[in-house]
Amino acid sequence: AQSVSQHNHHVILSEAASLELGCNYSYGGTVNLFWYVQYPGQHLQLLLKYFSGDPLVKGIKGFEAEFIKSKFSFNLRKPSVQWSDTAEYFCAVIPYSSASKIIFGSGTRLSIRP
Amino acid sequence: SQTIHQWPATLVQPVGSPLSLECTVEGTSNPNLYWYRQAAGRGLQLLFYSVGIGQISSEVPQNLSASRPQDRQFILSSKKLLLSDSGFYLCAWTRDRGESGELFFGEGSRLTVL
Numbered sequence: 001a002q003s004v005s006q007h008n009h010h011v012i013l014s015e016a017a018s019l020e021l022g023c024n025y026s027y028g029g030t031v032n033l034f035w036y037v038q039y040p041g042q043h044l045q046l047l048l049k050y051f052s053g054d055p056l057v058k059g060i061k062g063f064e065a066e067f068i069k070s071k072f073s074f075n076l077r078k079p080s081v082q083w084s085d086t087a088e089y090f091c092a093v094i095p096y097s098s099a100s101k102i103i104f105g106s107g108t109r110l111s112i113r114p
Numbered sequence: 115s116q117t118i119h120q121w122p123a124t125l126v127q128p129v130g131s132p133l134s135l136e137c138t139v140e141g142t143s144n145p146n147l148y149w150y151r152q153a154a155g156r157g158l159q160l161l162f163y164s165v166g167i168g169q170i171s172s173e174v175p176q177n178l179s180a181s182r183p184q185d186r187q188f189i190l191s192s193k194k195l196l197l198s199d200s201g202f203y204l205c206a207w208t209r210d211r212g213e214s215g216e217l218f219f220g221e222g223s224r225l226t227v228l
Contacts, residue, residue, distance in 0.1 A: 044158075103160060
């Protein structure tokens with residue numbers, strides 16, 4: 001079945017460590033890709049998005065993501081995490097074959113040790 | 115500015131009882147509207163989405179239904195609740211027909227079925 005996969009369910013890092021969260025999707029053709037973040041007690045908010053062009057996109061708070069079409073991946077990265085990055089991170093996809101449908105992955109909980 | 119209202123915030127219902135969750139959006143017209151269910155470890159599951167009045171797309175077979183009687187109103191319903199319907203339900207909307215992919219979420223409704 002077509003889906004969005006986030007294989008890391010819970011990631012624990014120390015402050016200043018580098019972060020990479022994986023996201024893979026199984027939709028063929030053109031897709032729009034997103035990362036959302038949900039801080040404790042808050043709504044989900046958009047972190048960054050990719051539609052076309054440069055496959056390396058930069059978002060808020062020092063996050064970036066790289067679209068690798070051949071791997072159907074859109075991994076999220078941050079060179080040096082902070083305690084305030086503790087949150088749940090969700091990858092999302094709009095498959096162009098089903099425009100308007102926004103599919104989320106299962107999320108990755110990130111815990112940062114101070 | 116645009117706002118989204120979702121109610122009730124909390125609901126405790128017996129098995130077999132009906133359900134109605136309501137969502138309204140203000141400050142925009144012709145939005146795409148979405149119902150998601152959020153469960154720990156399972157991310158956001160897309161239940162229904164709508165691109166216009168009376169137009170409902172269902173994503174998963176289940177005990178729930180959705181309706182869009184007005185442009186900015188989206189209702190999630192059930193005739194007879196099951197225990198498995200318990201969860202946290204989120205309404206969301208996008209502008210520009212969803213092409214930007216940026217979802218704006220309501221406060222959520224926590225449903226407990228006993």
